[in-house]
Amino acid sequence: MKIGKYISELLYHHEVVVLPGFGSFTTKYVPARFIPEKKIVESPAKRAHFSETGKDADSPLPAYIAHQEGKSIQEVNETLQEIVNNIHESLQQGKKVELENLGILSKDVEGMIRFTANENINYLDEGSEAVAVPTATPPVAEEGTERLEATTVPPPPPASKPQSEKPKRRRMPLFLWWLAILIIPLIIILIILFLNFNFFFGECRLFRSHDRPVVEITDEKEDEVVDDEIDEEWIDEEEISIEPEPVEEEIIPLKPEPGRKTYFLVVGSFRNEFKAAEMAERLRNDGAVQAQVFMKTPANYYRVCYGFYYDLAEAQAQKANLPDDLRQVAWILHR
Incomplete structure (x- = not known):
């Protein structure tokens, strides 16, 4: 059956x-x-x-x-x-x-x-x-946007206030003025002293005496003390130069501002996420600092954008300046 x-x-x-x-x-x-x-x-x-x-x-x-x-x-x-x-x-x-x-x-x-x-x-x-869909002109796709017919709604008239009433300014109490003038600067000074305690009062303090203590030297220990003083002076005057090792900075792509209308210049779509990430890294190494894998579609495609822009004309101008192999497949996505 x-x-x-x-x-x-x-x-x-x-x-x-x-x-x-x-x-x-x-x-x-x-x-x-x-x-x-x-x-x-x-x-x-x-x-x-x-x-x-x-x-x-x-x-x-x-x-x-x-x-x-x-x-x-x-x-x-x-x-x-x-x-x-x-x-x-x-x-x-x-x-x-x-x-x-x-x-x-x-x-x-x-x-x-x-x-x-x-x-x-x-x-x-x-x-x-x-x-x-005809492919002659890449569409500017808008995702998650509904187009509704514009309706003109007149703004409500402002509520009228009696002319006799005037806004009253509330004055700050006197003790709050003294608090702002005295207490707040004192707190700031204490915080600075706490964070720089070693600079002001520790071994590296700014105001310290450079006079050496007077030590009575006997004949038996004279040679030993002199040697110690020479060693200490040599250590104090020794300059140690350490060259920092160069650190390769990783290129981190920028992110668009949340909630702002953005145009993405899409230059590739892959089923394999690794291939999409590899293309984005190659574009960043070539100078496209905004290149990144920025979304996964419901059809399981990972999209790679060359950059994002807040103006459609700027995105179209950048698309026209792309290399031939990228310009043929590039299109603009509006989100």
């Missing part, structure tokens, strides 16, 4: 189709979207969706199968129970179960049933297909 075919046929006319003892199949609306990498606009569609809930609810499936195959509902229910048992057994063994014209069932590591819908089946009206 082609159970997937029957469920798929019913989903064209029913919101929910229950497979008794297993789960419920519904349809989920997918809006239209533009895919720059394929140069097409995908039309809206309805895809099949599965849930383990509602497995005991009423379903038009048994009566529909009985009508199609000329069997009694009791015979159909017995057959459906056998099919459900076989599906559970196959899933328990780690196998995938394909339902014709519907999708594929499988189990994840947590034991939950996962359903992958057949993307070739669209439960909307027939004729909804992907439409190709």
